[in-house]
Amino acid sequence: MKPLNNTKKSQRGFSLIELMIVIAIIGILIGVGIAGYRSAIKAANEAAAVKTLRSIAEQQMLYYNAHQRNSFGSFEEMRKLLKSARFSVATVEDLTAEWAPVLEQRLAMYRKLRGEAERAGTPAGHDAFYRSYVRLVELVQTRGLGGGRFAAVAV
Numbered sequence: 001m002k003p004l005n006n007t008k009k010s011q012r013g014f015s016l017i018e019l020m021i022v023i024a025i026i027g028i029l030i031g032v033g034i035a036g037y038r039s040a041i042k043a044a045n046e047a048a049a050v051k052t053l054r055s056i057a058e059q060q061m062l063y064y065n066a067h068q069r070n071s072f073g074s075f076e077e078m079r080k081l082l083k084s085a086r087f088s089v090a091t092v093e094d095l096t097a098e099w100a101p102v103l104e105q106r107l108a109m110y111r112k113l114r115g116e117a118e119r120a121g122t123p124a125g126h127d128a129f130y131r132s133y134v135r136l137v138e139l140v141q142t143r144g145l146g147g148g149r150f151a152a153v154a155v
Contacts, residue, residue, distance in 0.1 A: 049154045052085050075148055087152040096146035107137045 014022075079089050110133065117123065139145035 045154065049087075052087075052154070056081060056085055078148065078150065082150060082152050086155050088155045090151040090153065091149075092151075093149040094146060095149055096140065096143070099147050100140045103137050103140055107133060 075092050075094065079092060082089050110130065114130065136145070140147075
């Protein structure tokens, strides 16, 4: 019996064009994968930095609540704390003077709204929040609490 494809040579392997197309596709996939990998690494590093800063804030709150202190420390104490958490502090900016008037204006607005609600006979709002906000403004006014902007980089 004769083979059916006796007029054609059987082809073995791939042509040069086919190999080049496969290599180009693999290169494109590797390029996309590396870019995705780099962005994932960057996002992971940023998430770790945020987690560290949140942990610092939580530990500070626990410490100051346990020791009944009204102040969260000076800017220099915060700088030392960030350095101990392996951050390189680039700049520190005191923003208390800028945001204290805003807090006071909001408290005045909140007091006005509470008064209007009480006169109308409707619930005035969350008393615990109100007391907390009044305390926050008092601390800022007496400089027991301030605000700052720290620019830091994880090292």
